[in-house]
Amino acid sequence: MTGYTATVTVRLKHGVLDPEAETTQRALERLGFELEDLRAADRFEIDLSAEDPDAAEERAGEMAERLLANPTIHDFDVEVAERE
Amino acid sequence: MTGYTATVTVRLKHGVLDPEAETTQRALERLGFELEDLRAADRFEIDLSAEDPDAAEERAGEMAERLLANPTIHDFDVEVAERE
Numbered sequence: 001m002t003g004y005t006a007t008v009t010v011r012l013k014h015g016v017l018d019p020e021a022e023t024t025q026r027a028l029e030r031l032g033f034e035l036e037d038l039r040a041a042d043r044f045e046i047d048l049s050a051e052d053p054d055a056a057e058e059r060a061g062e063m064a065e066r067l068l069a070n071p072t073i074h075d076f077d078v079e080v081a082e083r084e
Numbered sequence: 085m086t087g088y089t090a091t092v093t094v095r096l097k098h099g100v101l102d103p104e105a106e107t108t109q110r111a112l113e114r115l116g117f118e119l120e121d122l123r124a125a126d127r128f129e130i131d132l133s134a135e136d137p138d139a140a141e142e143r144a145g146e147m148a149e150r151l152l153a154n155p156t157i158h159d160f161d162v163e164v165a166e167r168e
Contacts, residue, residue: 003120009127024128028147035147036087037131043093044108047121063112063119 001049003083006060010069010076011041044068053080085133087167090144094153094160095125128152137164 012018018040025038050056057080064076096102102124109122134140141164148160
């Protein structure tokens with residue numbers, strides 16, 4: 001078994017309104033920053049032990065499907081890196 | 085001016101308690117998943133136009149310092165990629 005860190009990024013699907021991100025963008029503009037768009041996402045860094053990177057990615061993907069993401073409104077992606 | 089996407093990741097500093105992440109970890113364990121640790125972070129994807137990648141990174145870093153992160157409890161990092 002090897003130690004991996006799986007990074008799960010959970011984003012709102014295209015077309016789902018995100019009032020918090022809009023408010024953050026407006027607040028940055030009021031502070032004088034120029035930007036065209038701002039999107040917010042949740043990021044989970046999960047340390048786990050697995051046989052190989054594929055097994056780690058599969059387990060983290062199941063965690064996202066079961067709990068971390070809501071498939072009605074979210075997309076997610078998983079990246080896996082070996083831990084030192 | 086070129087279009088860039090700056091990704092700002094805002095994490096709690098080491099030692100700052102994160103009850104939400106702990107609850108998420110417990111919930112995954114109750115579902116039968118094996119994991120060693122779970123850390124949560126906020127991710128902001130900011131589209132902006134700038135002279136070059138360094139200028140985009142600097143502006144996104146200022147946004148993090150002024151608004152997106154709380155320096156008392158957060159660390160952040162910024163990655164910049166050119167937009168197609």
